[in-house]
Every structure is written in structure tokens, then in C-alpha cells.
Amino acid sequence: MNDRSGPVVGIIPAAGRGVRLGETLPKAFVELDGRTMLDRAVHTMIDSGTVDRVVIVVPPELAGTPADELVGTGPAGRVTVVAGGAERADSVRAGLDAAGDARFVLVHDAARALTPPDLCARVTWALRDGKDAVIPVLPVADTIKSIDTDGQVTGTPDRATLRAVQTPQGFDVALLRRANGDAGDATDDAGLVERLGEPVHTVAGDPLAFKITTPLDLVLARALLASGTAARESAEREQER
Numbered sequence: 325m326n327d328r329s330g331p332v333v334g335i336i337p338a339a340g341r342g343v344r345l346g347e348t349l350p351k352a353f354v355e356l357d358g359r360t361m362l363d364r365a366v367h368t369m370i371d372s373g374t375v376d377r378v379v380i381v382v383p384p385e386l387a388g389t390p391a392d393e394l395v396g397t398g399p400a401g402r403v404t405v406v407a408g409g410a411e412r413a414d415s416v417r418a419g420l421d422a423a424g425d426a427r428f429v430l431v432h433d434a435a436r437a438l439t440p441p442d443l444c445a446r447v448t449w450a451l452r453d454g455k456d457a458v459i460p461v462l463p464v465a466d467t468i469k470s471i472d473t474d475g476q477v478t479g480t481p482d483r484a485t486l487r488a489v490q491t492p493q494g495f496d497v498a499l500l501r502r503a504n505g506d507a508g509d510a511t512d513d514a515g516l517v518e519r520l521g522e523p524v525h526t527v528a529g530d531p532l533a534f535k536i537t538t539p540l541d542l543v544l545a546r547a548l549l550a551s552g553t554a555a556r557e558s559a560e561r562e563q564e565r
């Protein structure tokens with residue numbers, strides 16, 4: 325097997341506007357209990373104990389902001405700030421360009437702000453263990469239909485074969501650099517790797533890693549923090565590690 329040691333670099337795409345959330349600030353800078361989603365995402369990666377450095381990819385107008393103003397003095401020395409692009413894949417590419425001597429990268433949405441650190445660790449371990457592309461997944465609770473352009477149902481895929489996909493998604497850095505060259509309309513990084521015909525492996529995801537996309541998601545995230553549920557559940561995962 326090839327050498328699986330070497331640095332793990334987190335890439336946090338945080339350059340989206342958050343149109344569906346509808347807040348004034350770009351979504352990653354919206355606060356949850358006094359801390360921005362971006363700050364929370366950075367700490368998740370560092371606290372996993374498996375990520376050496378983090379590249380945060382922010383809206384271009386914020387790219388000159390010192391790291392300690394974005395994430396505090398604790399992790400700032402391990403954080404690089406770069407400007408994002410028009411689409412998520414463009415922002416991930418900017419992060420890859422700044423990933424330096426990374427052996428592996430973990431690409432993690434700032435919008436999955438309550439992700440427990442142990443999920444990052446699970447992805448990293450799978451990479452160290454020999455996988456080149458690893459994604460966290462959860463079973464789907466709803467029945468999923470495919471539809472045509474008129475909204476008419478064309479099929480009902482077997483739910484047992486479907487999974488909802490989360491981040492962080494982990495990759496051999498050379499593989500993701502190759503895959504990201506032609507992003508097209510892919511909605512996640514693993515989809516680009518699939519297009520190359522390379523295998524993508526799964527690990528168990530976590531309900532706390534849900535993506536804060538709509539106002540309802542924001543209500544849920546704030547309620548989880550206010551009730552102590554997020555911290556309690558995250559600590560339980562840590563004990564199980």
C-alpha cells in the first residue's frame with residue numbers, strides 16, 4: 325500500500341451567500357450562540373485531533389481579514405484565509421490551491437456548524453487506513469421519488485440503496501485535484517471523483533452534521549445549542565471514540 329502518512333489539511337468552503345437562509349450576512353458569518361458557523365467548523369476540525377491545518381475559503385471581500393479575527397487566537401496559527409469563487413467547486417479549488425504539502429484533504433461545509441469532531445476523525449482514519457475517497461452518509465427517512473420536468477413521478481428508487489450525504493468528505497489530495505478540474509454541475513466533491521470512475525467509500529454520518537440551509541435549520545441549530553443537546557451528544561460521541 326502507498327504511504328498513508330503526511331499532513332491532513334481541512335478545507336472549509338465558507339464563501340456562499342446563504343440565499344436560502346435569507347440573513348443579511350453571508351451564511352458562514354451568522355452566529356449561533358455567540359460564535360459564527362465558520363468559527364465552529366474550524367474548531368470541529370482542529371478538535372478532532374486528526375487535522376493539521378485548515379484553509380478557510382471566504383467571500384472575496386473578506387479574504388484580507390486576519391485569521392485570528394475570524395476564528396480567535398487559539399487555532400489562528402494553523403489557519404490560512406483565501407478568497408472563494410462563484411460556485412462551491414470554485415471555492416474548493418481555491419482551497420486546494422492553498423493546501424500546500426497536504427497528503428489528504430477533508431472538505432467540510434461551514435454550514436454544517438454542529439458537526440461533532442469525532443466525525444472528522446472517522447473520515448481521516450478511513451483515509452489513513454487505505455481509502456482515497458471517503459464520505460459520511462445517513463440512511464434517508466423519507467421515500468424519494470424521481471420526477472420529470474412536469475413534476476410527474478417517474479420512479480421510486482429502493483430506499484435501502486439511498487443515503488443522504490454529509491461533510492467532511494475526505495480525499496487523497498492528488499485525486500481531488502484531478503477530479504476538481506472540471507466541476508460542471510456536481511453538487512458535492514465526491515461526485516467529481518465518481519465521474520473519474522474512482523471508488524468512493526462511506527462511513528457513518530451524524531445527525532448533528534446537518535446542513536444549515538433554511539431558516540428552519542437555523543431554529544433547530546439554535547435550539548440544540550440552547551438546550552445543551554448539541555454539546556451533550558457531541559461529548560457522548562467523544563466518549564465512544
Ligand SMILES: Nc1ccn([C@@H]2O[C@H](COP(=O)(O)OP(=O)(O)OP(=O)(O)O)[C@@H](O)[C@H]2O)c(=O)n1
Nearest residue numbers: 337338339340341342343344410411415434435
Ligand atoms: N460559491 C460558494 C458557494 C458555497 N460555498 C460554501 O459551501 C457550503 C455549502 O453550501 P450551501 O449550504 O449551499 O451555502 P450557500 O451557497 O451559501 O447557500 P445558498 O445556495 O442558499 O446561497 C457553505 O459552507 C458555503 O459557504 C462556497 O464556499 N462558495
Ligand SMILES: C[C@](O)(CO)[C@H](O)COP(=O)(O)O
Nearest residue numbers: 412433489490491511512513
Ligand atoms: C456537499 C454537500 O453538503 C453534501 O451534501 C451538498 O451537496 C452541498 O450542496 P449545496 O446545494 O451547495 O448546499
